[in-house]
Amino acid sequence: MGRSPCCSKEGLNRGAWTADEDKILREYITLHGEGRWRNLPKTAGLKRCGKSCRLRWLNYLRPDIKRGNITSDEEELIIRLHKLLGNRWSLIAGRLPGRTDNEIKNYWNTNLGKKVKDGHKTSTSCRTQIPNPKLDSHLVRTKATKCTKLFFPHPSMLQLPDNSHQQQNLVADAVMTHHLELTTTDFNVGDICFSDLLDSDFTDICNNDLLFSPSSDQPYHPLCSQELLKNWTQTNFADQTTASNNLHSFISFLDTTEETLGQS
DNA sequence: AACAGACTCAACCGCCTGGGG
DNA sequence: CCCCCAGGCGGTTGAGTCTGT
Numbered sequence: 001m002g003r004s005p006c007c008s009k010e011g012l013n014r015g016a017w018t019a020d021e022d023k024i025l026r027e028y029i030t031l032h033g034e035g036r037w038r039n040l041p042k043t044a045g046l047k048r049c050g051k052s053c054r055l056r057w058l059n060y061l062r063p064d065i066k067r068g069n070i071t072s073d074e075e076e077l078i079i080r081l082h083k084l085l086g087n088r089w090s091l092i093a094g095r096l097p098g099r100t101d102n103e104i105k106n107y108w109n110t111n112l113g114k115k116v117k118d119g120h121k122t123s124t125s126c127r128t129q130i131p132n133p134k135l136d137s138h139l140v141r142t143k144a145t146k147c148t149k150l151f152f153p154h155p156s157m158l159q160l161p162d163n164s165h166q167q168q169n170l171v172a173d174a175v176m177t178h179h180l181e182l183t184t185t186d187f188n189v190g191d192i193c194f195s196d197l198l199d200s201d202f203t204d205i206c207n208n209d210l211l212f213s214p215s216s217d218q219p220y221h222p223l224c225s226q227e228l229l230k231n232w233t234q235t236n237f238a239d240q241t242t243a244s245n246n247l248h249s250f251i252s253f254l255d256t257t258e259e260t261l262g263q264s
Numbered sequence: 265a266a267c268a269g270a271c272t273c274a275a276c277c278g279c280c281t282g283g284g285g
Numbered sequence: 286c287c288c289c290c291a292g293g294c295g296g297t298t299g300a301g302t303c304t305g306t
Contacts, residue, residue, distance in 0.1 A: 016274070016300080038291065054292075055275065090294060105295070106273050271303070280294080285287105 013047045017056055021046060025053055026061050059100045066098025070107055078104055079112055 013021070028044035034057065037050035046053060059065075070078070074096055081092045089101035089108075096104065 014276080036291085049276090051277090051292085052275075058293095059274075087295065101294075102274075109296095110272060267306090269303105269305085272301085274298105274300095276298075277296085278294105279296105281292090283290090283292105285289085 011047060012049055022061060025056060029057055059102045064098055075112065078108065082108065
């Protein structure tokens with residue numbers, strides 16, 4: 001039996017897209033916008049499966065696609081994010097403006113996978129490090145259990161006594177301990193899910209009391225260096241230039257995170 | 265020049281999730 | 286609840302290209 005295909009493949013073009021097909025798809029989406037992929041081929045007059053149209057648009061035709069070689073900064077970022085997220089290509093791509101998950105996945109499979117396996121020794125980046133096996137254990141794998149997210153309630157939801165710093169610290173300790181221990185699921189910190197966190201511009205983190213020591217104005221956890229977070233809260237990823245300018249700050253952020261995780 | 269093997273990357277496949285009825 | 290559908294995702298494939306012999 002098996003699963004029914006997403007659409008009838010009969011009479012549909014397959015394989016590489018022609019310039020004409022690209023033109024039709026581009027013009028159609030410019031006119032009508034993205035979405036309703038299943039009906040798109042029929043209404044646009046394309047002999048393609050809707051999924052194929054979606055893929056072609058997202059991975060190739062979108063106007064904000066950045067073409068050209070992956071820079072060493074981007075490469076560095078991919079390696080670090082992969083260390084944290086595993087094969088969550090779409091999440092990783094979300095942090096690399098103009099890059100698609102498919103492109104990053106391909107780049108990883110053809111370049112970085114080997115490179116990292118070889119101990120990252122061929123990297124051209126000045127930040128080259130020997131992989132820290134301790135850090136590798138912090139990988140957050142979520143693919144298999146995409147919907148399984150552990151939820152750590154915000155202290156305010158735990159009916160703690162007002163401003164009970166000690167108890168809030170205990171909760172924060174527990175959260176960070178889980179942060180270090182969790183290797184098989186996504187997780188939530190207060191209202192923030194880790195994957196969402198990486199998707200966000202870190203505004204949420206800054207606004208979340210939990211991650212800052214209640215007994216001082218300093219971040220509870222170095223992961224939340226206020227200066228770095230400030231950089232990120234000012235990021236507007238709609239603007240590609242700003243986004244790429246912030247690559248360095250994000251790399252710094254990851255540096256801090258890795259140091260912290262390495263010490264614990 | 266010719267061939268084989270390695271590499272790249274666009275495209276496809278099948279599974280999963282979330283929303284709506 | 287359950288079912289269906291659309292969209293999203295990661296893994297895999299294979300045609301085209303490159304490189305070494």
